[in-house]
Amino acid sequence: MxxxxxxxxxxxxxxxxxxxxxxxxxxxxxxxxxxxxxxxxxxxxxxxxxxxxxxxxxxxxxxxxxxRRNFQLELNSAIEQADGKLFEGFELYFSKMIKEVLQGTNAAFYKNLFMSMDYRSFHKVAPHFGKRPHGACPPDQQHKENLQEFYDLVDLSLLEVANQQELKLLVRMLMHTVFSTIAEGYKQMKEKDDYSIEEVMAEFKLKLNWLKYGATKKPANE
Missing domain, CATH: 1.10.10.60 (Homeodomain-like)
Incomplete structure (x- = not known):
């Protein structure tokens, strides 16, 4: 600061x-x-x-x-719109932010941010779930309230998580998926003139489905 x-x-x-x-x-x-x-x-x-x-x-x-727009509040709003469904909420969240990030007035800044992102910068720009990195500013009261609102909004009965700590781990995985997909989108757009936001969105949905349902086929006799 x-x-x-x-x-x-x-x-x-x-x-x-x-x-x-x-x-x-x-x-x-x-x-x-x-x-x-x-x-x-x-x-x-x-x-x-x-x-x-x-x-x-x-x-x-x-x-x-x-x-930046307030990522935490946007994520909370998306979860609320999805009636507490975590994966559906993340899909809504991603669909709203991707156009601004890839094509908005600050697209050049975001491109440099996401294409060069490392562990430390990830934890500085992402909504914080769980342990914060060394040197990060402590969360203020408003941030704590926004984060607690997120946990209250997620319907844990729909997830294979035992407690809030496991939910934090799952959400961190989802945030990494969000940011890595954006970085890959920039890379593909650089290499292919006709690569579209719809293709970025399709890749994100595919990754979400793997996380949600697994990537292993069930045996034919099941």
């Missing part, structure tokens, strides 16, 4: 820094991003940058938090 001095800046100057962040992080992934380019576009001295942020990663995830 930004240092306190960032919040003391005028809204105009804050926005100039955020615009510079969007430009650079949409141009290249975080690992290749240049602080020099950001301060040039933002028209601030290099020393000032470190008065506002610890490093470029600090700015990167703050920018993400400032522009």
């Amino acid at each position: 930004p240092k306190e001095t960032f919040y003391h800046l005028s809204e105009k100057k804050q926005q100039r820094i955020m615009d510079a962040a969007k430009k650079e992080f949409s141009r290249v992934p975080l690992g290749e991003a240049s602080i020099a380019q950001i301060i040039k576009d933002a028209d601030i001295p290099r020393g000032s940058f470190y008065q506002y942020f610890e490093d470029k990663e600090d700015l990167y995830f703050y920018y993400f938090q400032s522009m």
Whole structure:
């Protein structure tokens, strides 16, 4: 998160820094991003940058938090629409986010995010279920309430899970499936001009069905 001095800046100057962040992080992934380019576009001295942020990663995830739609609330809404059915809820959730991520105004940023995602960045941008990675900001009260709402919405009677801890593990698997399918969608769209969102959605549904029903055929005599 930004240092306190960032919040003391005028809204105009804050926005100039955020615009510079969007430009650079949409141009290249975080690992290749240049602080020099950001301060040039933002028209601030290099020393000032470190008065506002610890490093470029600090700015990167703050920018993400400032522009992202609330994934947790969207997931909760999808589960509610699906009457507590976890897999159907995830299908609704994915279908709503995929167009924005692949074709929306921030598609270039999302592409760099998902194509270079690792374990640490996954846990910084995904809704949090279970143990948080070392160094992550502790959840605030609102996040805790949103997360508890999710658990209350899921109909556990429809799942082969013994408790909330097992549900957390299953949901983490589903979130990895969401993000890996998006990354694969970007890759396919780069290689094939006619690769469509419908094909990305079809791949996601296939993976969901494997998780939901299994990928092993039953013997013919069963």
